[in-house]
Amino acid sequence: MRKHVKYIFASGLFIYAVAWLFHVIFQTTLFPNPNTIIMISMRDFNKFVPHLPVSGYRILISMSVALIVGVLIGLLMGVVPSVKKILNPLVYTMYPIPKIAFLPVFMLLFGIKDFSKILLIVTIIIFQFIIATVDAVEAIDNDILKAAKIMKVPKNSMFMNVYLPLYFLIF
Incomplete structure (x- = not known):
């Protein structure tokens, strides 16, 4: 868990550094100061809630x-x-x-x-x-479908008893 927190924190710092770099390099309103964005977001947070x-x-x-x-x-x-x-x-x-x-x-x-x-x-x-x-x-493996046919699974229940469970097994 601590490892993930480090990566999240490092990612946030990286995004902040890139945003600040764009602001400094381009000096335009297209890339505003990240500090301004953070301050306005904190000020207006109650409007978003x-x-x-x-x-x-x-x-x-x-x-x-x-x-x-x-x-x-x-x-x-x-x-x-x-x-x-x-x-x-x-x-x-x-x-x-x-x-x-x-x-x-x-x-x-x-x-x-x-x-x-x-x-x-x-x-x-x-x-x-x-x-x-x-x-x-x-x-889905054809052998499983053949096995279901050999076991005489009715066609109307193949969907619920074979395809749907196998679909969830794949994921």
């Missing part, structure tokens, strides 16, 4: 939705080839697009309340879950 629970709520809901939906879609794509054939182009087309570009569209469609912000975070995260899940399902 009321917003932390709301941001935490949005992140928690977004991560939960993205995890559940992303893993389910990824499992479906990994198990059913026709679903992968249909969704794979969409996933790999949407994945590299900067998701912040969707914020104005989401705000116009859903307003400026929490839903548009939660939807944006879900859109940012869900593709990582989908791609990782598809890769994990495809990495």
Whole structure:
């Protein structure tokens, strides 16, 4: 634990030194004095505190939705080839697009309340879950799947009794 504290402290000092170096070299408002940033952050900290629970709520809901939906879609794509054939182009087309570009569209469609912000975070995260899940399902050893078929595991329970547990074992 103490080793990690040393690294965190050293990283903070390094970031501070780089910020101070940029401030001294460029002498511009683009790189403000790190001391000024620290003082203003400490002075205005009480203004940030009321917003932390709301941001935490949005992140928690977004991560939960993205995890559940992303893993389910990824499992479906990994198990059913026709679903992968249909969704794979969409996933790999949407994945590299900067998701912040969707914020104005989401705000116009859903307003400026929490839903548009939660939807944006879900859109940012869900593709990582989908791609990782598809890769994990495809990495499942065929011998295990053959063993399940030999044991006559019904097709409708393969998803819950074979693929899902093996998916979590890979991670």
